[in-house]
Amino acid sequence: MDFTFSNLIFLAFLVIILQPFLTGRMFALRRAQAISTIQRRRKTRIITMIHRQERRSLFGMNMSNTIGLEDAQSIISAIKATPREIPIDLVLHTPGGLVLAAMQIARAVEAHPAKVTVFVPIYAMSGGTLIALAADEIVMGEFSMLGPIDPQIMGVSAASILAARDAKPIEHVSDLALVLADVSEKATAQVKRGAIEIMTPRLPQDKAEALADTLTAGTWTHDYALTPAEATALGLPVNVGLPQDILDLMKLYPSPVRQSAVEFLPFEPPGRRIS
Structure with a gap:
């Protein structure tokens, strides 16, 4: 088959269209593997609700995510499908969203008989905090944030x-x-x-x-931003210290909105060269 210039243009256009979907699929597979590993280690059911801006449309348009009714439906289904004796780890990263949806999720979290732990790697504001209030334990990082509701x-x-x-x-x-x-x-x-x-x-x-x-x-x-210390002082069951595998899981939810303004090189101990 002879490739003409127009064929090459078409192939390049096809790659541009498919790239966001292929990248998203790759990250989805890696997330599934990571979640499976964490579940086996902790002997819990892992549920995540990560809201980042992502390129999801046909032409890579940015979609901004907040808590919605579809999130509530998915999380409630996951909780109901979890055996009563199995603890749940809910990883939250969200700016908030619809009160109705957040309240539905919070009620489902509260109703689960086994222990429910909410992990807040970076922030769970507004409706995210409302959901965290229903948990038996809230695990935050040193600089993680909750917020008013x-x-x-x-x-x-x-x-x-x-x-x-x-x-x-x-x-x-x-x-x-x-x-x-x-x-x-x-x-x-x-x-x-x-x-x-x-x-x-x-x-x-x-x-x-x-x-x-x-x-x-x-x-x-x-x-x-309610710090872990402030949240503890208010009476919330907060523990500080996120497991490394939860932090690594967050890296599998990239936010390809624009080039990051932050750059740094990996740290190497003295005496070792940075390649």
């Missing part, structure tokens, strides 16, 4: 909307602001009630209520 209404903290309403005489508050304040009150109460529900099997009622109030009342901005 205060609801956001149209991108604004519900607590801030209520504070703005209360700062003015009622006759000076617009109808729209009153509607948003009403929604904010309901959303805050719902999230607080849900957080108390999933924590009370492990915490006394009064401590669960106090913790839920702190996390939902707008004590901090929504992107505030």
Whole structure:
């Protein structure tokens, strides 16, 4: 078969189209092998929910992921398929997402009879923190982060909307602001009630209520990073020290959005050359 210039152009175009899919498949196989190895070592069921920006579309467009109903359906199915006596390790890396989905996952985590450990390699913010509240143990790295679970209404903290309403005489508050304040009150109460529900099997009622109030009342901005020390001080069952195989697993979830701004060479002890 004779290759013309147009044939070469077509092949190059085909490679460009298929490359994201082939790369994704390769990483999927490596992840499956790594998860299988960790499961055998820890004698647990490994479930991951890793939200990174990934090139998933036909032309390599970037897709930004957050907690959604499909995540909830998949995790609930995985938990229900796990024997009652088998512990679960849930690896979370997420900026948050839909409250409904996060609450569904949290309830499924809380309902599993055996121990459930949540691993937070980097961050589990907002809805991710809500899920972590349902676990028996939260394992974080030295610099891992959790976050507040205060609801956001149209991108604004519900607590801030209520504070703005209360700062003015009622006759000076617009109808729209009153509607948003009403929604904010309901959303805050719902999230607080849900957080108390999933924590009370492990915490006394009064401590669960106090913790839920702190996390939902707008004590901090929504992107505030709760360190392991702060989370422990709040009463969460936090342990610091991620297993190396969990850290290695995270490397198999690359984020090919753009060239990294961070570069470094592997460290070599003195006396050895870096090739």
